[in-house]
Amino acid sequence: xxxxxxxxxxxxxxxxxxxxxxxxxxxxxxxxxxxxxxxxxxxxxxxxxxxxxxxxxxxxxxxxxxxxxxxxxxxxxxxxxxxxxxxxxxxxxxxxxxxxxxxxxxxxxxxxxxxxxxxxxxxxxxxxxxxxxxxxxxxxxxxxxxxxxxxxxxxxxxxxxxxxxxxxxxxxxxxxxxxxxxxxxxxxxxxxxxxxxxxxxxxxxxxxxxxxxxxxxxxxxxxxxxxxxxxxxxxxxxxxxxxxxxxxxxx
Amino acid sequence: xxxxxxxxxxxxxxxxxxxxxxxxxxxxxxxxxxxxxxxxxxxxxxxxxxxxxxxxxxxxxxxxxxxxxxxxxxxxxxxxxxxxxxxxxxxxxxxxxxxxxxxxxxxxxxxxxxxxxxxxxxxxxxxxxxxxxxxxxxxxxxxxxxxxxxxxxxxxxxxxxxxxxxxxxxxxxxxxxxxxxxxxxxxxxxxxxxxxxxxxxxxxxxxxxxxxxxxxxxxxxx
Numbered sequence: 001x002x003x004x005x006x007x008x009x010x011x012x013x014x015x016x017x018x019x020x021x022x023x024x025x026x027x028x029x030x031x032x033x034x035x036x037x038x039x040x041x042x043x044x045x046x047x048x049x050x051x052x053x054x055x056x057x058x059x060x061x062x063x064x065x066x067x068x069x070x071x072x073x074x075x076x077x078x079x080x081x082x083x084x085x086x087x088x089x090x091x092x093x094x095x096x097x098x099x100x101x102x103x104x105x106x107x108x109x110x111x112x113x114x115x116x117x118x119x120x121x122x123x124x125x126x127x128x129x130x131x132x133x134x135x136x137x138x139x140x141x142x143x144x145x146x147x148x149x150x151x152x153x154x155x156x157x158x159x160x161x162x163x164x165x166x167x168x169x170x171x172x173x174x175x176x177x178x179x180x181x182x183x184x185x186x187x188x189x190x191x192x193x194x195x196x197x198x199x200x201x202x203x204x205x206x207x208x209x210x211x212x213x214x215x216x217x218x219x220x221x222x223x224x225x226x227x228x229x230x231x232x233x234x235x236x237x238x239x240x241x242x243x244x245x246x247x248x249x250x251x
Numbered sequence: 252x253x254x255x256x257x258x259x260x261x262x263x264x265x266x267x268x269x270x271x272x273x274x275x276x277x278x279x280x281x282x283x284x285x286x287x288x289x290x291x292x293x294x295x296x297x298x299x300x301x302x303x304x305x306x307x308x309x310x311x312x313x314x315x316x317x318x319x320x321x322x323x324x325x326x327x328x329x330x331x332x333x334x335x336x337x338x339x340x341x342x343x344x345x346x347x348x349x350x351x352x353x354x355x356x357x358x359x360x361x362x363x364x365x366x367x368x369x370x371x372x373x374x375x376x377x378x379x380x381x382x383x384x385x386x387x388x389x390x391x392x393x394x395x396x397x398x399x400x401x402x403x404x405x406x407x408x409x410x411x412x413x414x415x416x417x418x419x420x421x422x423x424x425x426x427x428x429x430x431x432x433x434x435x436x437x438x439x440x441x442x443x444x445x446x447x448x449x450x451x452x453x454x455x456x457x458x459x460x461x462x463x464x465x466x467x468x469x470x471x472x473x
Binding site for chain 2: 003005007009010013014017053081084085086088089090092093094095096102175
């Protein structure tokens with residue numbers, strides 16, 4: 001277990017040492033989204049009855065930040081270790097592939113939650129939000145961050161160059177998060193796009209996370225959590241199989 | 252060594268300390284942090300006493316809190332060696348440790364490696380410099396295209412593959428000088444007798460010791 005803990009703590013230290021870039025910068029980005037979209041759309045849009053648009057937007061922004069940063073942590077760390085070659089220290093140590101996977105995912109979850117909490121703290125100035133079902137919110141945050149951390153591990157293993165990783169981030173992760181209903185409810189979409197949104201796993205994470213704040217959601221939270229858990233199990237399974245085989249890391 | 256590299260990988264990896272050929276490091280950490288993390292990977296929680304000792308031997312104490320990025324190439328190489336030693340492995344693999352290393356560090360390095368060897372560590376050294384291998388190693392394996400073409404004790408290898416060669420500078424009766432090369436001791440007696448009969452004077456005799464380069468060339472050319 002010491003191997004797991006060491007790798008986990010090393011991964012934490014890594015992003016904490018550059019926290020201006022890894023925590024403060026994404027918090028600022030989210031606040032800019034809030035200022036712009038909140039300013040432009042406040043009063044024009046009411047998604048849930050009696051809920052101001054800014055209040056609706058904040059949980060979505062928080063969760064989007066959690067997801068993006070969880071992905072960024074494991075993927076960029078693995079990629080850097082591969083590029084600089086210092087991954088050998090982990091590969092030559094008596095650390096199992098499962099310890100390797102869980103250490104990267106756990107550190108990604110911490111980074112995601114830390115940035116999400118940062119956004120929550122600063123947005124508390126704009127709107128007073130109350131958590132009506134905090135366990136749902138926490139559950140979705142943890143599981144969503146875990147899923148994206150695992151996706152980051154997957155992308156980090158498979159990518160051979162920085163630009164491949166960037167492509168994955170820009171053409172897969174970013175569109176899926178932006179189109180997940182952070183800025184709108186999918187009920188406001190034309191039927192085709194609404195149905196398509198149901199195929200986006202990010203939608204369930206945002207929707208479920210938001211349920212904890214308003215007690216209302218597009219899909220029942222239990223169903224959403226099940227879908228997210230299933231997606232996590234699938235990605236984790238693929239990662240573990242790849243790590244066990246040594247795919248691209250040992251070959 | 253009795254540990255299966257797949258089934259019992261934890262024990263197998265604990266027995267090995269590897270110093271990679273490239274100067275790899277994690278730019279986020281200091282020397283001490285790097286060594287603590289490395290210890291943790293091998294399941295060692297409180298390893299500071301040994302870390303301090305290793306750093307002292309490798310002249311790294313003054314750089315303990317310096318970031319890895321700020322170190323010179325030679326210093327980074329020392330940290331790599333320290334990393335390989337944190338868990339006191341019985342076998343240390345040095346992958347071309349002296350490639351691009353200055354004279355002073357090379358001397359220090361060999362001194363330290365000899366000490367480790369005396370203390371009971373087995374050292375596996377890979378190198379392109381055959382004189383290094385000849386000077387430091389007791390057993391040598393030669394590889395060509397990934398296959399072992401020779402594996403033996405150093406002196407056996409030298410004797411088996413390269414017979415001694417004698418170079419003689421001689422002065423003939425007309426006063427002209429010639430250089431003769433005689434292969435192996437067995438023919439020496441006859442050759443000398445032949446020279447004496449022709450009244451040739453021997454000005455100088457040199458015995459060429461076989462070296463690994465000869466061995467290597469013979470093995471790889473055949």
